[in-house]
Amino acid sequence: MQNEPILFKSLKLELEPGIYYWCSCADNFELVICDSSHKDCVPLQFEITEKRLRSYCTCKQTKTPPFCDGTHKEINALNFPE
Numbered sequence: 001m002q003n004e005p006i007l008f009k010s011l012k013l014e015l016e017p018g019i020y021y022w023c024s025c026a027d028n029f030e031l032v033i034c035d036s037s038h039k040d041c042v043p044l045q046f047e048i049t050e051k052r053l054r055s056y057c058t059c060k061q062t063k064t065p066p067f068c069d070g071t072h073k074e075i076n077a078l079n080f081p082e
Helices: 072-077
Strands: 011-014 018-022 042-046 051-057
Touching: none
Parallel strands: none
Antiparallel strands: 011 051, 018 042
16 A cells, blocks of 8 residues: 655744754654654754744755755645646
């Protein structure tokens, strides 16, 4: 049985200034901030210096981690052709 394709989107969050860890686990598309529940991947540390609304990557393919660069739109177009 083949897995169904996932429809990716960015996750908009307004985080307080501080140090955070972006979940880089390729099999966890809903988690942005690492909860340390996976031991087979390394989270990316990043710092927020100013509270503001930002888009975070959930497809894990961004070229600007942890922030969304729109790559999910290309993946979605391949997975869900019109």
